[in-house]
Amino acid sequence: MLNSGLLGNDTICAIATPHGMGAIATIRISGPQTFTVVSSLFQQHGHPFDATKMVSHKAYHGFIVDGKTMLDEVLVTFFRAPHSFTGEDSVEISVHGSVYIQQKLLQVLIAHGCRMAEAGEFTRRAFVNRKFDLAQAEAIADLISSESEAAHRVAINQLKGGFSKELQVLRSKLLEMTSLMELELDFSEEDVEFADRGQLMALLHETLSHVNQLKDSFRLGNAIKNGIPVAIVGQTNTGKSTLLNALLGEERAIVSDIAGTTRDTIEETLNIEGLLYRFIDTAGLRETDETIEKIGIERSYRKIHEASIIIGMLDGTTAYESMLSSAKEIVSRADLAHQQLLLCINKVDVLDDHGEALLNQLRQDMDNDGIGIICLSAKHRLGLNELLDALRTSQPLSHPDVTLVTNVRHYEALVCASESLNHVQEGLELNIPTDLISQDLREALYYLGSITGEITTDEVLGTIFSRFCIGK
Ligand SMILES: Nc1nc2c(ncn2[C@@H]2O[C@H](COP(=O)(O)OP(=O)(O)O)[C@@H](O)[C@H]2O)c(=O)[nH]1
Numbered sequence: 001m002l003n004s005g006l007l008g009n010d011t012i013c014a015i016a017t018p019h020g021m022g023a024i025a026t027i028r029i030s031g032p033q034t035f036t037v038v039s040s041l042f043q044q045h046g047h048p049f050d051a052t053k054m055v056s057h058k059a060y061h062g063f064i065v066d067g068k069t070m071l072d073e074v075l076v077t078f079f080r081a082p083h084s085f086t087g088e089d090s091v092e093i094s095v096h097g098s099v100y101i102q103q104k105l106l107q108v109l110i111a112h113g114c115r116m117a118e119a120g121e122f123t124r125r126a127f128v129n130r131k132f133d134l135a136q137a138e139a140i141a142d143l144i145s146s147e148s149e150a151a152h153r154v155a156i157n158q159l160k161g162g163f164s165k166e167l168q169v170l171r172s173k174l175l176e177m178t179s180l181m182e183l184e185l186d187f188s189e190e191d192v193e194f195a196d197r198g199q200l201m202a203l204l205h206e207t208l209s210h211v212n213q214l215k216d217s218f219r220l221g222n223a224i225k226n227g228i229p230v231a232i233v234g235q236t237n238t239g240k241s242t243l244l245n246a247l248l249g250e251e252r253a254i255v256s257d258i259a260g261t262t263r264d265t266i267e268e269t270l271n272i273e274g275l276l277y278r279f280i281d282t283a284g285l286r287e288t289d290e291t292i293e294k295i296g297i298e299r300s301y302r303k304i305h306e307a308s309i310i311i312g313m314l315d316g317t318t319a320y321e322s323m324l325s326s327a328k329e330i331v332s333r334a335d336l337a338h339q340q341l342l343l344c345i346n347k348v349d350v351l352d353d354h355g356e357a358l359l360n361q362l363r364q365d366m367d368n369d370g371i372g373i374i375c376l377s378a379k380h381r382l383g384l385n386e387l388l389d390a391l392r393t394s395q396p397l398s399h400p401d402v403t404l405v406t407n408v409r410h411y412e413a414l415v416c417a418s419e420s421l422n423h424v425q426e427g428l429e430l431n432i433p434t435d436l437i438s439q440d441l442r443e444a445l446y447y448l449g450s451i452t453g454e455i456t457t458d459e460v461l462g463t464i465f466s467r468f469c470i471g472k
């Protein structure tokens with residue numbers, strides 16, 4: 001159902017600051033009736049505010065008065081269309097942050113003809129009024145939810161339009177190819193080739209590798225946005241839960257010497273020097289007949305598979321042979337081409353000087369440069385810094401200017417675009433008819449265009465903006 005308000009006929013209002021009590025709160029209003037409604041409620045020095053003398057982008061001090069009741073002393077900022085966030089006439093009213101005042105002001109605004117905004121409706125109106133494209137609108141949501149320096153940096157880059165510009169360049173190259181090919185179709189009787197096949201191939205190759213590079217950046221981009229997944233795995237009682245607690249600095253997981261205590265996976269995020277990590281404590285890997293523990297172990301294997309970094313916990317107090325075999329078991333589960341593996345010999349506090357010798361022995365026996373091995377005492381927080389250093393250096397941090405794709409919707413569109421371009425490449429190689437090739441090109445253009453919203457449907461927009469908060 002299409003809400004008429006989404007076309008910008010209604011004047012909408014919402015609280016734009018977090019819910020609950022605060023020092024101040026901001027109420028946002030946007031739409032054609034904004035100035036009329038606000039001037040009827042806003043007074044300065046006991047006189048109604050004269051909207052005709054209003055200067056845009058200026059804050060005015062005064063009072064909100066509803067009939068004879070004074071509601072609050074406020075600051076009102078006016079934004080005249082099209083120079084506002086939404087592109088419409090808008091106002092921001094800063095009130096004292098009482099929950100009562102906020103609610104009451106909303107009620108009064110609604111009584112004067114405003115409507116409560118839907119989730120993301122301000123941003124949606126801004127998009128419709130071409131204030132920015134869809135990828136930039138989504139970057140605003142990412143910016144609001146960014147929890148680390150890295151996530152913030154990626155969102156800001158997307159908001160500035162870095163990603164959108166790259167897509168534009170890609171699309172214009174593809175459009176050029178398409179028009180050359182379609183020109184050929186128009187002259188098909190005369191059997192001319194406007195588009196030099198070698199040149200087309202080169203152009204295509206360039207575009208395809210760019211699309212693939214963007215597509216592949218999603219693994220890192222997604223990790224930065226949601227936390228780099230680090231799975232803590234190993235046999236039961238090696239100290240996995242103790243390590244999670246030590247990293248978080250709180251008793252998050254139950255630690256006990258009873259094997260099989262952690263049956264489910266526990267996830268917690270931690271910001272380490274501007275990067276968000278998602279630590280996952282897993283059920284210990286062991287043979288068991290216990291149904292619930294079995295499910296937990298299954299889940300552990302899945303978490304190992306999904307992780308970017310695996311911390312393999314080994315119990316330094318057990319016999320060396322069994323430690324070595326669990327180390328090998330963990331290595332066999334890891335995908336060393338895509339995952340970073342870090343083996344930790346835990347409980348070195350009870351090993352005296354023996355720890356170092358164990359470490360050297362294990363290094364020798366594992367014989368793999370790609371695997372980091374360190375000594376640790378999770379319980380006494382020994383070697384934690386070394387572990388954190390290893391985590392930091394294991395992350396392939398990208399150059400700040402390189403675009404990282406962080407949004408699943410964008411990723412899926414890039415996967416589809418890449419597929420279509422692969423078809424184009426095959427088509428050119430096999431010399432199939434131009435009209436079929438240009439069909440695949442059109443498809444690739446469609447997918448790339450869907451990211452910035454050049455091509456979009458109401459349903460897609462509805463889904464995207466419903467994920468925003470009300471007031472944004
Ligand atoms: N001495 C010593 N004991 C530890 C250390 N880390 C964990 N433990 C003990 O090992 C047992 C199992 O720990 P837990 O974290 O529950 O292991 P998990 O099954 O791998 O999660 C508990 O009794 C912990 O106190 C350590 O660094 N040194």
Ligand SMILES: [Mg+2]
Nearest residue numbers: 240241261262
């Ligand atoms: Mg545990």
